[in-house]
Amino acid sequence: MARPEDGRGRAEGIGGPGSTAPPPTGTTVGVIPAWTLRTMARCGAVLGLAAVAWLAFWLVLRLPLLSLTVALALLVTAAATPMAARLRRSGVPAGAAAFLLVVLLIAALTGIGFLVGFRASAALRDLTRPVAAGVDRIRVWLIEGPLGLEPTQVADLRNRIVTWLYALTPDPAAGARTGLYAASGLVLLLFLVFFLLKDGDRMWSWLLVRLPAPRREQVDGAGCAAWRTLTRYTGGLVVVALIDAVGIGLALLLLGVPLWVSLTLLTFFGAFVPVLGATASGAVAVLVTLVTNGATDAVVVLVVVLAVQQLEGNVLQPLVMGRAVHLHPVVTLVAVTAGTLLLGVPGALLAVPTLAVAYRVVEHVRTHPVPSPQG
Structure with a gap:
C-alpha cells in the first residue's frame, strides 16, 4: 500500500522547485535564429x-562647382604624383615640388586658354557662315540626292543646326560670366592641387588615426588601391590622348585645315571621355574639314580618325589602360552614358575613373576582410 508521502514526493519531484519539465503545449520560446539576426544586420x-x-x-x-573642382583636383593630383615623387627623390622639398608643378599647370592652362579662348573664338566667328553654307549643301543633297527626303523635314533640321551653330558664337556678357565662374573654380583647383601634392600623405594619415583600430589596415589598403588605380588611369589616359592628338593633328596640319591647333586640343581633351569623346571630336574635325577644304580632304581626315580610334581601341587601351581599368567596354559605355545623362560633360569625364576606383575598393574589401576578434 502506497504511503501518502510517496505521492507527495512524486508530486514535488514533478512540479516542484527546480523542475525541468517542458512547458505546456501551445507555449512558444522567443529565440531568434542567428541567420535572421545576420540578415537584419x-x-x-x-x-x-x-x-x-x-x-x-x-x-x-x-x-556643382565645388564637386567638379574637387574631382578635377584629384585627377590632376593623380596625374602629377609620379612627377612629384621624382622631384622628391632628387632632393627637392615637398612644398617646392608642389609649387613647381602648380606653376607648370598654370603655364599649360594659360597657353591652352590663349589658343582656345582667343584664336578659336575669333576663327569660330569666321567659320560660322561657311559651316552654315555647308549645311545648306548637305540639305540640297538630302532632298535631290538618292535619299529623296521631304523638304519640310530637312528644312526644319537645317534650321535647328544653323541656329545651334550661331548660338556657339561667344556672347560677350555670357562669356564674362562664364569666365568669372571658371576663374573662381580654377583658383580653388590650384590651391587643392598644391596642398594635395604637398600634404596628401599627412592628410591620409590624419584620417586613418580617427578610424577604429581594427578597420585601419583594411581602409588603408583600400585607399592605396584606389589611389594606384586613379594614378595609373590618369597617366595612361594622358598617353592615349597625346597619341590621338598627334595623329589627328598632324593630318589636319598637312591638309592645311583652319583651326588645326584648336581641333588638336579638342581631340586631346576629348580622349579623356572614353568612347564618346573621341567620336565627338573626330566628327567635329571631319565637319570643319568638309566645310573649309572640301569632300576629298574630309574623307582623308575621316580615314585618319578611324585609324587612330582603331589603334586606340585595339592596342593602346589594352596595353596602357588595361592595368588600371579592369572594365568591359560595355560597362565603360554604359557608365559614360549614365554620367552624361546625370551630369553632362563632367559626368562623362568622371564616370569611368569613379567606377574603376569603386571596383578596386570593393575588390580589396572583399579579399581583405577585417580579422575577427580573438577570444
Whole structure:
C-alpha cells in the first residue's frame, strides 16, 4: 500500500522547485535564429550605405562647382604624383615640388586658354557662315540626292543646326560670366592641387588615426588601391590622348585645315571621355574639314580618325589602360552614358575613373576582410 508521502514526493519531484519539465503545449520560446539576426544586420548596413550615397549624390548636385573642382583636383593630383615623387627623390622639398608643378599647370592652362579662348573664338566667328553654307549643301543633297527626303523635314533640321551653330558664337556678357565662374573654380583647383601634392600623405594619415583600430589596415589598403588605380588611369589616359592628338593633328596640319591647333586640343581633351569623346571630336574635325577644304580632304581626315580610334581601341587601351581599368567596354559605355545623362560633360569625364576606383575598393574589401576578434 502506497504511503501518502510517496505521492507527495512524486508530486514535488514533478512540479516542484527546480523542475525541468517542458512547458505546456501551445507555449512558444522567443529565440531568434542567428541567420535572421545576420540578415537584419546586413540589410540595415545596406540601407545605411544607400542613405549615405544618396546624401552624397544630393550634395554633389547642389554644389556643382565645388564637386567638379574637387574631382578635377584629384585627377590632376593623380596625374602629377609620379612627377612629384621624382622631384622628391632628387632632393627637392615637398612644398617646392608642389609649387613647381602648380606653376607648370598654370603655364599649360594659360597657353591652352590663349589658343582656345582667343584664336578659336575669333576663327569660330569666321567659320560660322561657311559651316552654315555647308549645311545648306548637305540639305540640297538630302532632298535631290538618292535619299529623296521631304523638304519640310530637312528644312526644319537645317534650321535647328544653323541656329545651334550661331548660338556657339561667344556672347560677350555670357562669356564674362562664364569666365568669372571658371576663374573662381580654377583658383580653388590650384590651391587643392598644391596642398594635395604637398600634404596628401599627412592628410591620409590624419584620417586613418580617427578610424577604429581594427578597420585601419583594411581602409588603408583600400585607399592605396584606389589611389594606384586613379594614378595609373590618369597617366595612361594622358598617353592615349597625346597619341590621338598627334595623329589627328598632324593630318589636319598637312591638309592645311583652319583651326588645326584648336581641333588638336579638342581631340586631346576629348580622349579623356572614353568612347564618346573621341567620336565627338573626330566628327567635329571631319565637319570643319568638309566645310573649309572640301569632300576629298574630309574623307582623308575621316580615314585618319578611324585609324587612330582603331589603334586606340585595339592596342593602346589594352596595353596602357588595361592595368588600371579592369572594365568591359560595355560597362565603360554604359557608365559614360549614365554620367552624361546625370551630369553632362563632367559626368562623362568622371564616370569611368569613379567606377574603376569603386571596383578596386570593393575588390580589396572583399579579399581583405577585417580579422575577427580573438577570444
